[in-house]
Amino acid sequence: GQQVQQSPASLVLQEGENAELQCNFSTSLNSMQWFYQRPGGSLVSLFYNPSGTKQSGRLTSTTVIKERRSSLHISSSQTTDSGTYLCAMERSTGYQNFYFGKGTSLTVIP
Amino acid sequence: VTLLEQNPRWRLVPRGQAVNLRCILKNSQYPWMSWYQQDLQKQLQWLFTLRSPGDKEVKSLPGADYLATRVTDTELRLQVANMSQGRTLYCTCSADVWGGAGQDTQYFGPGTRLLVL
Numbered sequence: 001g002q003q004v005q006q007s008p009a010s011l012v013l014q015e016g017e018n019a020e021l022q023c024n025f026s027t028s029l030n031s032m033q034w035f036y037q038r039p040g041g042s043l044v045s046l047f048y049n050p051s052g053t054k055q056s057g058r059l060t061s062t063t064v065i066k067e068r069r070s071s072l073h074i075s076s077s078q079t080t081d082s083g084t085y086l087c088a089m090e091r092s093t094g095y096q097n098f099y100f101g102k103g104t105s106l107t108v109i110p
Numbered sequence: 111v112t113l114l115e116q117n118p119r120w121r122l123v124p125r126g127q128a129v130n131l132r133c134i135l136k137n138s139q140y141p142w143m144s145w146y147q148q149d150l151q152k153q154l155q156w157l158f159t160l161r162s163p164g165d166k167e168v169k170s171l172p173g174a175d176y177l178a179t180r181v182t183d184t185e186l187r188l189q190v191a192n193m194s195q196g197r198t199l200y201c202t203c204s205a206d207v208w209g210g211a212g213q214d215t216q217y218f219g220p221g222t223r224l225l226v227l
Contacts, residue, residue: 007144019171033216041221042220045216045218086154088156100156102152
C-alpha cells in the first residue's frame with residue numbers, strides 16, 4: 001500500500017487565500033521533506049523537516065513525527081504558487097528507504 | 111546559478127535498447143548526488159545516492175533496470191536498460207546525505223525525459 005498519503009489530491013484557490021496541505025505516513029519515519037514541482041516539471045526542495053516547525057516566506061511546514069504527519073501551510077497564495085506539492089519520508093527501518101506521496105495539485109486563480 | 115547539468119535533456123529509446131545519462135555537478139559544496147525517477151503517472155521515486163568516485167549500484171524496478179555510477183567527484187552516470195514505459199530521470203545534489211547532520215536541502219537538475227519507441 002501507499003506509504004505516504006497526501007491530501008487533498010487537488011486544490012483550487014482564489015489568489016490571496018490560504019492553503020493547508022497534509023501528509024500522513026503509514027509507518028514510523030526518521031525524517032521527511034517537502035518538494036514543489038512547477039507545471040513545467042522542474043523540482044524544488046522546500047523543506048527538510050524531521051520535526052517541529054520551519055518557515056520560509058509564506059510557507060510553513062510542521063512535522064509531528066510521533067503522530068506520523070506533516071503539514072504545509074501556504075499563506076496569501078499567489079498564482080505563481082500553482083503546481084504540485086510533494087512530500088517524502090525516510091523510513092526508520094531499512095537503509096535509505098525513501099518514499100514519496102502522489103502529490104497535491106494546487107491551482108491559484110487570479 | 112545552475113548547480114547541476116543533465117544530458118541529454120530528452121531521448122527516444124528504441125524498445126530493448128539501453129541509454130546512458132550524465133549529471134555534472136557544478137559546485138563541490140554539494141557532493142551527495144542522487145537519481146530519482148518520475149513515471150508517467152507523476153509518481154516520484156528515489157533510486158540511488160552515491161557519494162564517492164567508484165561507487166556503483168544496480169536496481170530493477172517495474173519498467174526499467176538501472177546501473178548508477180559515481181564516476182568522479184563531479185560526474186554521476188545512469189544507465190537505463192529494458193525500459194518499457196517512458197519516464198523522467200532527475201539528478202540531485204545536497205550538502206549531506208538525507209538524514210545526515212548536515213542535511214539542508216536537495217537541488218534538482220532539469221531532468222532527462224525518456225520516451226520509448
